[in-house]
Amino acid sequence: MHKRSKILELDEVVVKFAGDSGDGMQLTGTLFSDAAVKAGNDLATFPDFPAEIRAPHNTIAGVSGFQVHIGKHRILTTGDSCDVLVAMNPASLKANIQWVKPGAMIIVDADAFEEKAFTIAGYKDNPLDNGSLDSFQLIKASISTMTAEAVSELNVERKVADKTRNMFALGMMLFIFNRPLEPTIEYLHRKFEKNATMYEANKLVLQAGYGYADTLEVSRSIYMVSPANIEKGKYRTIMGNTATAWGLLAASERSGRPLFLGSYPITPATEIMVELAKHKSLGVKVLQAEDEIAGICSAIGASFAGSLAVTTTSGPGLSLKSEAIGLAVMTELPLVIIDVQRAGPSTGMPTKSEQSDLYQALFGRNGECPLVVMAASSPADCFYAAYEAAKIAMEHMTPVILLSDGYIGNGSQLFKIPKVAELAEIRPPLAKANDPNYKPYLRDPETLVRQWALPGTEGLRHRVGGLEKQNVEGNVSTNPANHQNMVDLRAAKIQKVADFIDEQTVLGEKDGDLLVVSWGGTHGAITSAVTALQGKGAKICLAHFKHIMPLPKNTEDLFKAFKRIVVCELNSGQFVNYLRMTLPGFKYHQINKVQGLPFMVSELVEKFNLLLENQ
Amino acid sequence: MTHHHFIANFTVARSEEPLNKEDFMSGEMVRWCPGCGSHAILNSVEQVFPRIGYKKENFMIVSGIGCSSRFPYYVNTYGFHGIHGRASAIATGVKLANPHLSVWIATGDGDSMAIGGNHFIHLIRRNVDVNLLLFNNQIYGLTKGQYSPTSPMGTVTKTSPQGTIEHPFNPGELVIGSQGTFFARVADSNQKMMTDVMFEAARHDGTSVIEILQNCIIFADKSFAGVTDKDVRDNRQLHLVHGQPMLFGKNKENGIRLNGTRLEVVTIGQNGVPLEDILVHDQYRADPGIHLMLAKMAPPLYPIALGVIRSASFSTYDDQVEEQVRIGKATGKYRNVDDLLNSGDVFDVK
Ligand code: SF4
Numbered sequence: 001m002h003k004r005s006k007i008l009e010l011d012e013v014v015v016k017f018a019g020d021s022g023d024g025m026q027l028t029g030t031l032f033s034d035a036a037v038k039a040g041n042d043l044a045t046f047p048d049f050p051a052e053i054r055a056p057h058n059t060i061a062g063v064s065g066f067q068v069h070i071g072k073h074r075i076l077t078t079g080d081s082c083d084v085l086v087a088m089n090p091a092s093l094k095a096n097i098q099w100v101k102p103g104a105m106i107i108v109d110a111d112a113f114e115e116k117a118f119t120i121a122g123y124k125d126n127p128l129d130n131g132s133l134d135s136f137q138l139i140k141a142s143i144s145t146m147t148a149e150a151v152s153e154l155n156v157e158r159k160v161a162d163k164t165r166n167m168f169a170l171g172m173m174l175f176i177f178n179r180p181l182e183p184t185i186e187y188l189h190r191k192f193e194k195n196a197t198m199y200e201a202n203k204l205v206l207q208a209g210y211g212y213a214d215t216l217e218v219s220r221s222i223y224m225v226s227p228a229n230i231e232k233g234k235y236r237t238i239m240g241n242t243a244t245a246w247g248l249l250a251a252s253e254r255s256g257r258p259l260f261l262g263s264y265p266i267t268p269a270t271e272i273m274v275e276l277a278k279h280k281s282l283g284v285k286v287l288q289a290e291d292e293i294a295g296i297c298s299a300i301g302a303s304f305a306g307s308l309a310v311t312t313t314s315g316p317g318l319s320l321k322s323e324a325i326g327l328a329v330m331t332e333l334p335l336v337i338i339d340v341q342r343a344g345p346s347t348g349m350p351t352k353s354e355q356s357d358l359y360q361a362l363f364g365r366n367g368e369c370p371l372v373v374m375a376a377s378s379p380a381d382c383f384y385a386a387y388e389a390a391k392i393a394m395e396h397m398t399p400v401i402l403l404s405d406g407y408i409g410n411g412s413q414l415f416k417i418p419k420v421a422e423l424a425e426i427r428p429p430l431a432k433a434n435d436p437n438y439k440p441y442l443r444d445p446e447t448l449v450r451q452w453a454l455p456g457t458e459g460l461r462h463r464v465g466g467l468e469k470q471n472v473e474g475n476v477s478t479n480p481a482n483h484q485n486m487v488d489l490r491a492a493k494i495q496k497v498a499d500f501i502d503e504q505t506v507l508g509e510k511d512g513d514l515l516v517v518s519w520g521g522t523h524g525a526i527t528s529a530v531t532a533l534q535g536k537g538a539k540i541c542l543a544h545f546k547h548i549m550p551l552p553k554n555t556e557d558l559f560k561a562f563k564r565i566v567v568c569e570l571n572s573g574q575f576v577n578y579l580r581m582t583l584p585g586f587k588y589h590q591i592n593k594v595q596g597l598p599f600m601v602s603e604l605v606e607k608f609n610l611l612l613e614n615q
Numbered sequence: 616m617t618h619h620h621f622i623a624n625f626t627v628a629r630s631e632e633p634l635n636k637e638d639f640m641s642g643e644m645v646r647w648c649p650g651c652g653s654h655a656i657l658n659s660v661e662q663v664f665p666r667i668g669y670k671k672e673n674f675m676i677v678s679g680i681g682c683s684s685r686f687p688y689y690v691n692t693y694g695f696h697g698i699h700g701r702a703s704a705i706a707t708g709v710k711l712a713n714p715h716l717s718v719w720i721a722t723g724d725g726d727s728m729a730i731g732g733n734h735f736i737h738l739i740r741r742n743v744d745v746n747l748l749l750f751n752n753q754i755y756g757l758t759k760g761q762y763s764p765t766s767p768m769g770t771v772t773k774t775s776p777q778g779t780i781e782h783p784f785n786p787g788e789l790v791i792g793s794q795g796t797f798f799a800r801v802a803d804s805n806q807k808m809m810t811d812v813m814f815e816a817a818r819h820d821g822t823s824v825i826e827i828l829q830n831c832i833i834f835a836d837k838s839f840a841g842v843t844d845k846d847v848r849d850n851r852q853l854h855l856v857h858g859q860p861m862l863f864g865k866n867k868e869n870g871i872r873l874n875g876t877r878l879e880v881v882t883i884g885q886n887g888v889p890l891e892d893i894l895v896h897d898q899y900r901a902d903p904g905i906h907l908m909l910a911k912m913a914p915p916l917y918p919i920a921l922g923v924i925r926s927a928s929f930s931t932y933d934d935q936v937e938e939q940v941r942i943g944k945a946t947g948k949y950r951n952v953d954d955l956l957n958s959g960d961v962f963d964v965k
Contacts, residue, residue, distance in 0.1 A: 034960065037960075037962070038962065040964070230964050231964070232964055232965060233963070233964055234957065234961055234962070234963055234964075235961070235962055235963075235964055236956075236959065236960060236961045236962070237960070246952065246955065246956065249952045249955065250952045250956075253951060253952045258712070260708065260711065260712050262704075262708055279943070279947075279949070279955070280939050280940045280942070280943025280944070280947065281943040281944050281946070281947020281948065281949055281950075282943075282947070282949060282951070282952065282955070283940060283943075283944070284940075285711050285712070285936055285940065287707065287708070287711060289704065289737075290704075290733050290734065290737035291733055293701060293704065293734075294701070294703075294704035294707070294733070294734050294737065297697065297698075297701040297704035297705045297708065297734075298704050298705065298707045298708030298711070299708055300697075300705055300708060301677065301695070301704070301705035301706060301707060301708025301709040301710075301712065302708035302709065302711060302712035303708075303712075304693075304695055304705075304708075304709060305675075305708070305709045305712035305713040305716070306712060306713065307708075307712040309708070309712075323698055324698060324701065326698075327697065327698050331695075417956045417957060417961065418956070419953060420951070420952045420953050420956075421953075454713075455672070455673075455675045455693035455709070455713060455716055456672055456673055456693075456713055456715060456716055457672060458670075458672050459672070460672070460693075461671065461672055461691055461692055461693055462693065462694070463641070463687050463688050463693070463694035463695070463696065464694075464695060464696070465678075465687070465688075465694075465695060465696025465697065466680075466696060466697065466698050467696060475643065476643075476688060
């Protein structure tokens, strides 16, 4: 046994596991993350799936990755670039090398770097031997060979043995990060409860990887990431899409309105439907509809009948739903529309994230068609954003579009577990049976909200639909003055939501040189960049928006206190133009990126610095 | 009826007091053209709802867009006037959210066979327990006279000045091809049959489609005259009655016989054909073979089949949803959302 000679204390580490899509990298990354969570680190993770389900073996297109950022302080992003890369084949090295920090550790399965494989990956010669990786701490481990040796006593086929290679890599990483093996072994025990051989094989390989790392010169320095100083309480990790589903379930329970989801599978939103379909025990009804339109239309029907109705989708699906969203606006029914955005237009880049559906959410319908638009800012925030979207939809009898994105939807984070009873109350405006004063479009003077009269209730029979209605009475009407009035009322009703939402907060002082404005899934990167500069004494602050339509009431006052405003978003400037239109009294700078990639903290810091310098 | 099992777990509450037609009249001005076949359909619905006997507030009518789809405004029930083609999808949501409602869809050939074709076939395939009134007038009325997916080949309209060059859908064929469990066809001119068939549709568990040959007096007048005119209808209409031989003609002298794998028209007594050779209508049989042949029959070779063509018993989508929720609640791990939030890998930070 070698002595562990050196322990390197790190504040944070970014690790990426990458391999061919069949190499089990998602599981490896997840288990490594679980070990970090158990050791008390904060973290953020992001799976980087290939677009194809099974791309050809050893190609760049087939690379599957899992990035995890762990730290002893609050972790808000999955990290710009990595400190450790585990690459199971040449393609995964090639695809990820640009995101590896100089001097970082790279662990490869040297056995996988055969000529055929590195040629397919696009290398002319073997990158392990040509000196191109000299600036890194390269560990060339014969993972395939050692895996086969580790399981030799079990007499399993080579193909089966190869399936456990990921455990070798994981074992190495657990040693290097000074984590115990036991929780992973327990996991394997549960997973292979019915397959003793596979359990044995995985366990032996895991242990072999751990033991092998111990013999390595280079890994005699152990990385230590101390527990993060996080608020007391019960925690779990949660994926954004799961958090969205759970937020909806909580809103259903709290409001007493049964949850109905009408949806059609679409990347990267499908997991919300998959998650909700599991929870029949909580009374959820899920219709996998024949198309996007049926998804939303069934939800509108369910809403009329008294459900907390939801439809989930991504950009192209939102386009298909546009006409039906107008119907929900016209009938003034509660409806939650969740758009987990991806890179567009058209089919675009389904597995890549973007914030380019904001215009569509705000304006993408015929007629004067206002509704509430919100955005979730992190995987954990998806829970609260979905809850609030459902609350607003029901209490204000309106469709709400909640914008999430592929980055936070598939990413995961630590989540402090709330108690449902402690979440804000939800009081849907249900009409009472046989109310002699009931009229379909009679409005609450304070909120302009009409009542929700559920079919099956005695004495409230009424008809609604997409045709313009006489205010109060609800009869079909083409009266010009009434139409003007209804258009104005629908707009005012949405503006009134601003009376019921939180004021916009600012990270930092109430005034300063530069106010960074952002919204949605960029929260982590932008917060990290702003806090880094604040730490250096810059007078920079951040207003990160969750409410877009309507804007929080204090937005204008808040903007006034800053010398400069810069709006950062992953599109060509949709929020900034909306602000120019809504609050025209300011000069807005903008930082935009439309590459299907999140902002990097370093690029933001650089750009903020320029704005701070050139006052 | 012994053939017909009621498998629904979720029934609609019945009215304690007897209801009548007036209970379902909304008082809204009816805006269909005078002489339009839709008036008769409205009249039948207002008659059949009290006869069905559910509580007034448990009826719900959903429609799409088109002349037919003004329907919900004219009946005093809960009503939802949707968007073009989507009535079936909206109604699916209504029924799943509240299986205790009697849900009716008013739609047309354009609404359900063209723009809403996808929702129409999937509603039927799932066998959601709703009743769909298909106002088939073989024309787009509300947009003033363009051909529809059921216009016969060669129909001259504003958008087909040289005649259509498309094969029309036969709604019955589409319903049965979509695994339909109930299909009936009626003419707007036969109020009694229409009301009876609606009553049967309400009793059927699953998607009940009633194709109503509805005359559009303005843009496609007399489209169905070839089967509905007084002087031809006896020989061109076969009125199906479950358990009865398929006879037609002024004195019921003609019948339908199965010859090999095909239906044929025969005259009783001619060529030694006895009454026993005539097919006896079994609307409840699971196998749709004969039902499909009946739905496809058309002049000049055959009479057109009217009445309930198919009424087969299969589990409904909405019942199965309820059943899965019931099983979920009985066996699921989580009683509430707090249980779910605290499930799996949870740890304390102290
Ligand atoms: S246009 Fe035709 S279908 Fe429409 S209301 Fe007039 S007659 Fe009836």
